[in-house]
């Protein structure tokens with residue numbers, strides 16, 4: 001997948017190109033990430049990318065010209081049919097379904113603003129979609145862009161080894177993850193659940209699914225309302241309801 005990130009702080013993206021799963025995706029060629037700096041497309045002595053807001057008010061606004069020139073360069077780098085996304089609190093909140101559909105895109109251009117935001121004429125004319133990673137304000141779009149890339153790159157076949165893709169499965173698309181344990185069996189007086197120490201894989205699978213259902217019911221019940229439950233999941237939920245203290 002080809003991604004072009006537009007930002008006045010391109011070095012920030014080392015956080016995903018140089019580490020972990022996304023770093024390996026880059027080194028193995030599953031992900032190509034180009035960083036494009038609007039400052040490259042300025043022509044004045046001070047390389048100005050921002051200016052004062054019309055109508056007054058605090059802070060500065062990113063100028064349309066350098067950002068649009070960066071978008072042109074980004075679209076060219078990614079290949080014609082790139083989807084241009086701007087990360088902002090005004091966007092649709094990212095969820096796993098959106099991540100999966102973004103992973104199917106041939107190329108993405110991710111626009112990260114700074115200051116008070118980007119001249120609205122850029123959003124109107126060049127941005128296909130605004131996406132938010134949650135209802136809170138950040139100092140720039142870069143961290144949001146990196147969150148999106150990390151989530152999307154995990155969907156690319158071959159990026160997650162078999163062991164890790166199991167993690168995705170156990171996430172069971174739409175349930176919270178089950179608890180995880182590793183050695184030692186006893187840690188400060190707390191033991192690993194016995195079921196996990198045996199070798200009964202079917203029993204372990206069922207225990208993990210029940211744990212995911214129980215956690216989702218308790219912590220995020222609204223996720224259960226949106227999700228079709230298999231017959232087995234319905235049975236396990238009934239068991240959980242019966243076991244719940246009144």
Ligand SMILES: NC(=O)c1ccc(NC2CCCC2)nc1
Pocket residue numbers: 087088089113114115116117118131132133134135136137138139140141144
């Ligand atoms: N919740 C978010 O995804 C998000 C994205 C960008 C941002 N700030 C940027 C937006 C334009 C100037 C700073 N804050 C929050």
